[in-house]
Amino acid sequence: MPEQELYDTIIVGAGAAGMTAALYAARRAMKVLVISQDIGGQAATTNEIENYPGVDFSDGPSLMNKFKAQAEKFGARFVFAEVQRIEKGTDETNKPVFSVFTNTQSFQGYSLILAYGLTHRHLGVPGEKEFGGKGVSYCATCDAPLFKGKTVAVVGGGNSAVDAALLLAKICPRVYLIHRREDFRAEAVLLEQLKQPHIELVLNSEVKEIFGDARVRSLVVCDVADKSKERKIETEGVFIEVGFVVNSKIIEGLVELDERKQIKINLNAETSESGIFGAGDITNISHKQIIISAGWGATAALKAYEYLQKVRGFRGVTIDWGLAKKPTVLATPTDPAAAKP
Amino acid sequence: MAEVQLSDQNFEAEVLKSAVPVLVDFWAPWCGPCRVQGPIIEELASEVDAGKVKVGKLNVDEHSATASQYGILSIPTLALFKGGQVVEQFVGVQSKETLRAALEKHAA
Numbered sequence: 001m002p003e004q005e006l007y008d009t010i011i012v013g014a015g016a017a018g019m020t021a022a023l024y025a026a027r028r029a030m031k032v033l034v035i036s037q038d039i040g041g042q043a044a045t046t047n048e049i050e051n052y053p054g055v056d057f058s059d060g061p062s063l064m065n066k067f068k069a070q071a072e073k074f075g076a077r078f079v080f081a082e083v084q085r086i087e088k089g090t091d092e093t094n095k096p097v098f099s100v101f102t103n104t105q106s107f108q109g110y111s112l113i114l115a116y117g118l119t120h121r122h123l124g125v126p127g128e129k130e131f132g133g134k135g136v137s138y139c140a141t142c143d144a145p146l147f148k149g150k151t152v153a154v155v156g157g158g159n160s161a162v163d164a165a166l167l168l169a170k171i172c173p174r175v176y177l178i179h180r181r182e183d184f185r186a187e188a189v190l191l192e193q194l195k196q197p198h199i200e201l202v203l204n205s206e207v208k209e210i211f212g213d214a215r216v217r218s219l220v221v222c223d224v225a226d227k228s229k230e231r232k233i234e235t236e237g238v239f240i241e242v243g244f245v246v247n248s249k250i251i252e253g254l255v256e257l258d259e260r261k262q263i264k265i266n267l268n269a270e271t272s273e274s275g276i277f278g279a280g281d282i283t284n285i286s287h288k289q290i291i292i293s294a295g296w297g298a299t300a301a302l303k304a305y306e307y308l309q310k311v312r313g314f315r316g317v318t319i320d321w322g323l324a325k326k327p328t329v330l331a332t333p334t335d336p337a338a339a340k341p
Numbered sequence: 342m343a344e345v346q347l348s349d350q351n352f353e354a355e356v357l358k359s360a361v362p363v364l365v366d367f368w369a370p371w372c373g374p375c376r377v378q379g380p381i382i383e384e385l386a387s388e389v390d391a392g393k394v395k396v397g398k399l400n401v402d403e404h405s406a407t408a409s410q411y412g413i414l415s416i417p418t419l420a421l422f423k424g425g426q427v428v429e430q431f432v433g434v435q436s437k438e439t440l441r442a443a444l445e446k447h448a449a
Contacts, residue, residue, distance in 0.1 A: 038377045038434045045373035061376035080381055080437040103438055133415040133432030142372035143415050146401070146408075215412060237414070 007033040009304050010100050010109035012083050013116030015041025016290045017280025019067035020297030021113045026074035028305045029316035033107055034078045040064025041117045043290050052290055086250055095311055096275045111304040114263060115279040118244035127210030135216025136238045140164030152237035153178055155207055161241035162186040169199050176233055178202040180224050210238055246282055258284045269300035277304050344386035345397035349404040357425040362447045363395040367418040369402045374434045378417040381437050393448045423447050
């Protein structure tokens with residue numbers, strides 16, 4: 001029988017949004033569970049963070065580990081696992097209860113905060129999956145040093161693709177940058193740096209297939225307009241930097257999504273489903289930044305707290321920020337129906 | 342038990358000739374996701390039955406001979422060795438659950 005535990009809120013994802021939500025919810029004396037496959041999400045993959053206020057400079061993992069430690073200090077519990085399925089049900093009083101299933105366990109929550117961010121977009125071409133870890137990489141900053149002295153290819157046209165090409169150009173004798181269009185979306189200052197004799201731009205081209213034996217040996221690109229025009233490129237590395245997408249498998253049918261499969265939220269971080277909140281990069285917010293995700297995580301937690309007050313008469317800590325000397329007064333519920341005795 | 346710090350020098354004795362299955366975390370200090378994986382590995386190492394399985398970490402920057410021998414081209418790579426052979430391999434950050442399940446499967 002799988003383990004069953006009941007929480008005031010279950011947060012799926014432990015990036016900037018999820019961990020800030022955990023901190024805020026825990027400080028409201030909510031019983032908080034965070035389920036995530038990792039800590040820090042995308043922020044943990046960067047080595048330089050210089051735009052988080054109050055922090056002059058940090059690498060991603062260090063800052064994200066601080067987020068985690070702070071949330072744990074106030075009682076949030078973390079479980080490292082992949083969520084397989086989420087179900088909405090009701091308890092004996094007919095109030096919503098959400099069940100979250102991992103491979104081996106299930107957890108129940110009176111509210112849910114979805115904050116598991118984005119995942120790498122894949123090319124979806126033959127050989128890509130097969131050669132994962134054998135020359136196909138989605139993290140240039142991680143794997144570039146392992147390709148020192150080799151010929152490599154980068155796929156993509158944004159800042160991250162150009163960054164990857166420039167990083168690899170420092171240690172590789174030949175770098176191909178394969179892009180579907182004529183023009184790059186990357187910043188001009190980066191594009192200027194691409195003008196190096198050993199960097200070759202392969203434009204208006206898309207990868208058709210990746211080939212190799214025990215590791216990648218080559219790839220074939222074709223012209224975007226005329227797919228019969230093919231070219232074989234000898235390479236030992238394929239760095240795929242074509243952006244990020246929502247992994248919508250567990251939320252399809254649970255909450256309303258936009259055309260990019262992002263969770264639609266309102267200004268209160270509420271989704272289309274009462275009791276389910278969304279925060280961070282997984283939602284339809286416009287900028288994917290650590291501070292913005294953190295802000296939405298805080299909003300989601302505070303709104304989840306209000307939701308619990310209304311629906312379940314939850315009484316946690318109503319005054320935060322060290323104002324404990326003042327008499328503790330329960331915040332007045334805004335919903336008149338909930339105010340009735 | 343804490344995780345074993347592996348090197349080019351002790352890899353054969355600690356991993357290849359180990360009587361029990363060994364989970365090896367190939368990592369490097371410059372790699373963000375590896376630093377996410379690190380605490381998960383440490384937690385796992387402290388929880389497993391040391392008589393049945395072993396958990397170790399190999400820094401591919403300092404011990405590149407072993408890393409290149411096993412064709413490590415993405416980090417973190419988690420490889421499970423049994424009887425001197427790789428019996429299971431994962432690329433990218435893995436949850437503790439996934440790794441524990443793999444260890445239990447091969448420890449049996």
